[in-house]
Amino acid sequence: MVNAFDGSRTADLPPATRDLIARRDAALGPAYRLFYEEPAEFARASGVYLYDPAGAAYLDAYNNVPSVGHSHPHVTEAVARQLATLNTHTRYLTDGVVSYAERLLATHPLMAPAHAMFTCTGSEANDLALRIARHYTGGTGVIVTANAYHGVTAALAELSPSLGPNVPLGLQVAAVPAPAAGVNFPAAVAWAIADLERHGVRLAAFLADSLFSSDGILPDPAGFLAPVAETVRAAGGLYIADEVQAGFGRTGTHLWGYQRHGIWPDIVTMGKPMGNGLPIAGIVARREVIEDFGRKSRYFNTFGGNPVCIAAAAAVLDVLQAERLPANAAATGGYLLDAITRLAADSPVLAGVRGAGLYLGVDVADPVTGAPSGELAAAIVNGMRERRVLISATGPRGSVLKIRPPLPFGREHADQLLTVLAEVLDGLGAVLDGPRAVPQAGKSSHTSSVDTERSFDPEGFLNSGAARPNDQTAQ
Numbered sequence: 001m002v003n004a005f006d007g008s009r010t011a012d013l014p015p016a017t018r019d020l021i022a023r024r025d026a027a028l029g030p031a032y033r034l035f036y037e038e039p040a041e042f043a044r045a046s047g048v049y050l051y052d053p054a055g056a057a058y059l060d061a062y063n064n065v066p067s068v069g070h071s072h073p074h075v076t077e078a079v080a081r082q083l084a085t086l087n088t089h090t091r092y093l094t095d096g097v098v099s100y101a102e103r104l105l106a107t108h109p110l111m112a113p114a115h116a117m118f119t120c121t122g123s124e125a126n127d128l129a130l131r132i133a134r135h136y137t138g139g140t141g142v143i144v145t146a147n148a149y150h151g152v153t154a155a156l157a158e159l160s161p162s163l164g165p166n167v168p169l170g171l172q173v174a175a176v177p178a179p180a181a182g183v184n185f186p187a188a189v190a191w192a193i194a195d196l197e198r199h200g201v202r203l204a205a206f207l208a209d210s211l212f213s214s215d216g217i218l219p220d221p222a223g224f225l226a227p228v229a230e231t232v233r234a235a236g237g238l239y240i241a242d243e244v245q246a247g248f249g250r251t252g253t254h255l256w257g258y259q260r261h262g263i264w265p266d267i268v269t270m271g272k273p274m275g276n277g278l279p280i281a282g283i284v285a286r287r288e289v290i291e292d293f294g295r296k297s298r299y300f301n302t303f304g305g306n307p308v309c310i311a312a313a314a315a316v317l318d319v320l321q322a323e324r325l326p327a328n329a330a331a332t333g334g335y336l337l338d339a340i341t342r343l344a345a346d347s348p349v350l351a352g353v354r355g356a357g358l359y360l361g362v363d364v365a366d367p368v369t370g371a372p373s374g375e376l377a378a379a380i381v382n383g384m385r386e387r388r389v390l391i392s393a394t395g396p397r398g399s400v401l402k403i404r405p406p407l408p409f410g411r412e413h414a415d416q417l418l419t420v421l422a423e424v425l426d427g428l429g430a431v432l433d434g435p436r437a438v439p440q441a442g443k444s445s446h447t448s449s450v451d452t453e454r455s456f457d458p459e460g461f462l463n464s465g466a467a468r469p470n471d472q473t474a475q
């Protein structure tokens with residue numbers, strides 16, 4: 001398990017922390033995990049900082065749910081006002097859910113005509129997308145990547161290889177290698193389709209996180225998903241873009257991760273940052289793929305799309321636009337990417353850096369063997385936590401530093417992160433004291449997928465989406 005408290009340092013923890021952990025274990029049982037060798041406890045948060053019970057500030061370079069900033073006053077006020085006014089469900093007429101759906105649909109112009117449906121979690125959104133895809137195609141097969149994570153339901157645990165060998169994949173599921181350097185990803189997908197067919201399984205969908213977060217954060221080169229979408233559709237399957245991680249402006253240049261690839265999906269699933277912490281998630285699906293399903297299957301999700309959650313989601317769109325947060329993600333993300341690239345050039349353990357907007361992955365490698373090192377990544381993550389900067393690790397070996405802050409993360413916050421990262425790397429030097437064995441040529445290219453040169457239209461982004469690509473994939 002990546003970045004998890006394993007109890008080995010319990011004796012070193014302050015008595016109050018030990019006590020809370022013991023009570024937590026007793027009350028919540030063994031399935032829950034805590035981050036960090038020394039778990040962090042927080043009492044409040046604001047903007048890009050979390051505060052522990054003693055009032056010490058921690059820089060948040062990890063959390064994407066409070067995407068427009070922790071406890072953002074506009075979201076707080078919208079939620080409080082709506083909660084004090086009316087909170088029902090989608091079986092009564094209310095304007096809020098309709099207006100929000102209209103705004104959301106306008107951000108996916110290339111999927112039009114399309115419909116929006118609301119759930120409470122990203123898992124529910126993927127689950128619904130899967131039901132629609134299987135209904136529409138008549139197939140059952142699903143292709144995912146080798147270390148994908150798509151959710152907690154029984155149907156999605158079967159599609160989430162990152163849950164590990166104790167959680168088996170479904171028999172209708174093909175896992176393809178992640179689109180890392182050296183992998184011919186379109187060919188892998190084509191092979192998986194043929195293999196499913198050979199086993200008598202017809203393809204329903206290709207389901208992918210548009211940033212391949214749990215596979216190690218793989219954004220480059222923008223556009224590499226276009227031939228995949230074409231192959232999937234040619235085989236009669238649907239392209240489902242899981243935007244739970246990439247969506248709502250995180251990649252900086254686009255509101256949605258799939259737009260970086262010049263494609264448009266059949267179904268998009270969204271969650272995490274959608275309500276800045278309120279449980280709202282959902283899908284946008286092309287009308288054609290949802291029509292028959294909708295006629296034959298009643299859909300009601302008790303809390304999904306209720307007025308309070310919708311108020312939060314609408315407020316998030318307001319803030320993204322008013323504070324030009326995608327543009328900030330592009331600017332700060334590009335700055336961080338460049339600066340970490342420079343740090344990596346002088347570091348024997350940072351073997352590669354990549355990112356899109358405010359989602360960065362940094363490969364950590366053993367300086368002697370050059371092999372990906374989850375242990376060193378954990379040492380960096382925990383070293384930064386000790387210095388009150390929160391990041392985490394990802395990838396199949398936990399060897400990729402995961403930097404994914406709330407979107408108001410500015411240059412001053414990036415500088416704070418960089419100072420602490422450099423300190424922690426210096427501290428590792430003493431521990432390692434081995435020869436520098438990672439050849440520069442072996443490092444992955446430090447290319448940025450962040451096009452900070454491109455002019456960004458903050459006023460128009462909620463209406464425009466991606467420009468229609470030249471190399472259009474199938475409708």
Ligand code: PMP
Pocket residue numbers: 120121122123124126149150151152209213242244245271272281
């Ligand atoms: N898809 C992706 C790519 C995710 O990262 C997650 C959550 N980590 C989910 C789906 C599931 O979302 P939720 O936890 O809201 O059910």
